[in-house]
Amino acid sequence: MSKYQKIYVLGAGAVGCYFGGMLARAGHDVTLIGRSERVQAINEFGLEMDCKSFQDVVSIRASDDLSVLEDADLVLLSVKSLDTEKTIKAIASIVPSHAVILSLQNGVANVDIATKWISNSVYAAVVYVATGMLGQRTMKHHGRGELYVGTLQPAKEWDQENLAAICKLFEGAGVPCSIAQHIKKDMWLKFLVNCAYNGISGIGQITYGEMVRVPEIIQQIEHTTEEFLAVARAEGVFISEAEALEANALIATTMVTQRSSTAQDLARGKKTEIDFLNGHILELGKKHGIPVPYNASIYALVKMLEQSKICQSVK
């Protein structure tokens, strides 16, 4: 029996619904925490999982009430980076001290933000999955779905055990999951790919496959990557050009038909995570005195689209 009996997924977006759904489908006790419309739809009709290898309607509990987390053993954190601080502050006095938190989020800031406000163990997961929500209760899975987990804090003796249990839990539910030897670097590699692809896919509302058919975009990605690597080095993360090239190439070939989460947010008139992607590189660039004009351009244009799309959706 898993040591994680009561599992909560904080943030019922596509990523939360995919991994929460996979665990629920394998028989685990999972509750999705999200906005009331989604909660209602999922409680009433179940979570529809339209996956690459199966279609299924999974019955899974959903709630918009954070107080249910009082019996949590494992919390999957899948809210937008924008909401990490607010969410962790809200649950800090609710979750039991033994509960373990696993961040499935984009960017490299979330674990530090969470650890600032809660004393529980917070682990990082690097997530590669192509998913999107269609309506309130349908999660469309386009491909991949593996997790790499690890600790960013100095490892304590129980960390290895917790991480091994997390891997066992997911593996048993059909989700490839392994402990990363260098989770920080893995996070930065994912972060790189997000900085290189997300904004551009959002600006063009186009798929990764379409993007890389444009020679000027290939160059834009190369320059964004060069700037990123310089900033990463200044932050003590050493990624070689070859590693960067490989990480970028992998996305273009394994997620051909995927639009970024930034693209999805913009299309819905929602705030994006761009402050935690190219915006974060801009901040770190300023901190270290490294010019990052290519990242800055992507950032500025996404901020513009964000504001004009939010205005449109308010109208």
Add this chain to the structure above:
Amino acid sequence: MSKYQKIYVLGAGAVGCYFGGMLARAGHDVTLIGRSERVQAINEFGLEMDCKSFQDVVSIRASDDLSVLEDADLVLLSVKSLDTEKTIKAIASIVPSHAVILSLQNGVANVDIATKWISNSVYAAVVYVATGMLGQRTMKHHGRGELYVGTLQPAKEWDQENLAAICKLFEGAGVPCSIAQHIKKDMWLKFLVNCAYNGISGIGQITYGEMVRVPEIIQQIEHTTEEFLAVARAEGVFISEAEALEANALIATTMVTQRSSTAQDLARGKKTEIDFLNGHILELGKKHGIPVPYNASIYALVKMLEQSKICQSVK
């Protein structure tokens, strides 16, 4: 009586229709040269001018046949920069040697391109007008409409006379027109504004007024402008930061509700002039070894949208 009896407008887009229409409305003999659908619509129903100060249907000749230019006295060149070379080559053996050509186009390359293929006098006009086409025969005028004309070649004795006659012609038709003392600099100032605003307006499909409400876009414009000024200096054009600031600010305040021609082209799935705007700065930057990452980013993203929009419109 004007020395320019037979006037032809090459390119019946919004700019050509505005200035051609103003001359025709004042009683001049004007023929618009354009694509057959537009030509047909204008010949049948007239050119509808929906201007800031008047609404009128102007009867004006239109043709899709270049051979009619054999009696031209004045040719207004208002095709896209992309089509300058092709168009001038096609009319070189048709227009009489006394005919004068006035380029109303964007960018700084057109007069040189034209002069390469034709021996007639080719003058430059710097155009400030906010216009757009609604359907085939309606030209919507949002504001401004003044011309600054001059010669980029070493001035010959008759140039001053020709330019004065052009000014008189336009002034008599209600179009403010003056001879610019420094036409090359004026062209580069317009070119600056095009490089600073057109691409971004196109990427966001938003007006100049909306753009400059986004702080990150103000910065993007500032950086694009810095790069532009360095390239201009290398090309022998000295624009001060204050002059640049003033030119940029003027657009944001006098063309608040305008979307750029780049935005209009993208919205219609047409090729834009971006190769002659930020793309030209990219080329000149390479030539002079000046890095222009902000211009390069705008360029790459417009090229991407161009290709995806063209694909959409073909579908």
